Amino acid sequence: MDYRYRFNRRVQNDEVQKPQYDAVEDSPESYSQDDDGEGRQPSNNASDHQEDLVHRDYRGDYLDVPSQPHLMKILNKQGDRQILFADKVLKFTGSGKIKRRTLVITEFAIYIVDPETDALKRRIALAAVERVYLSELNDNFVAIIIPTEYDLLMASTRKNEIATKLVEATKSSPDYEVEVVFSNRFEYNASADLVKSVQFEEVEGGVRTRILNKEGN
Numbered sequence: 001m002d003y004r005y006r007f008n009r010r011v012q013n014d015e016v017q018k019p020q021y022d023a024v025e026d027s028p029e030s031y032s033q034d035d036d037g038e039g040r041q042p043s044n045n046a047s048d049h050q051e052d053l054v055h056r057d058y059r060g061d062y063l064d065v066p067s068q069p070h071l072m073k074i075l076n077k078q079g080d081r082q083i084l085f086a087d088k089v090l091k092f093t094g095s096g097k098i099k100r101r102t103l104v105i106t107e108f109a110i111y112i113v114d115p116e117t118d119a120l121k122r123r124i125a126l127a128a129v130e131r132v133y134l135s136e137l138n139d140n141f142v143a144i145i146i147p148t149e150y151d152l153l154m155a156s157t158r159k160n161e162i163a164t165k166l167v168e169a170t171k172s173s174p175d176y177e178v179e180v181v182f183s184n185r186f187e188y189n190a191s192a193d194l195v196k197s198v199q200f201e202e203v204e205g206g207v208r209t210r211i212l213n214k215e216g217n
Helices: 069-078 159-170
Strands: 003-005 038-042 083-092 098-106 109-114 119-125 131-134 141-145 152-155 179-182 185-191 194-203 206-213
Touching (some): 069 098, 083 159, 098 152, 098 159, 131 159, 141 185, 141 194, 152 159
Antiparallel strands (some): 003 179, 098 109, 131 141, 141 152, 194 206
16 A cells, blocks of 8 residues: 655654664675565664654764765765765666665755765756655665656665655745655666566565566566
8 A cells, every 4th residue: 555645844853863874885785686586675673654754853964975075076066065965875776786875965956976986876856856655664765756767766774864855855845845655565767668666575574675677678
């Protein structure tokens, strides 16, 4: 069942949660993809209830972006100055590979940077983002849907914060608002001509995640 949820634009503060990203970044094998696209991922300690998206005092910048010259150079070139979120993530490619990436969200755009080469891999205008998919379970997956481009599937233990920051970034715009959808099954465009289905199932000891090519592709 899908649960569509729009934020009420007001974020209430709660106890700050200690960052837990290292479990994902340092252990990419925590999601292992087999030939049939099936993988298992351990359960995250954080609750994924809808209330967590709005009742949380998030830190935002976990990389201290102002102290990272290569990131500041990228942002300054685009005229972006307000950093809403920055952290390491795992990005899933259309071919099924997992890439380590730096994710930065500003008031205008989403930036995906290669941490090994410091190269900007992708910039997505926030105005192009239609919705964010999260499962109803304790996994680390977040999908950002961009109808005019191909979509973005990532893994992060701070997936709720990513969704929250995207909504906060658009709250002053009268023309568009990011929608957050909770579903244990959704589709996304992994590339211009490839649609994939992501399915989540709660199993003993964690969450089983399957990423499958949609029939007909």
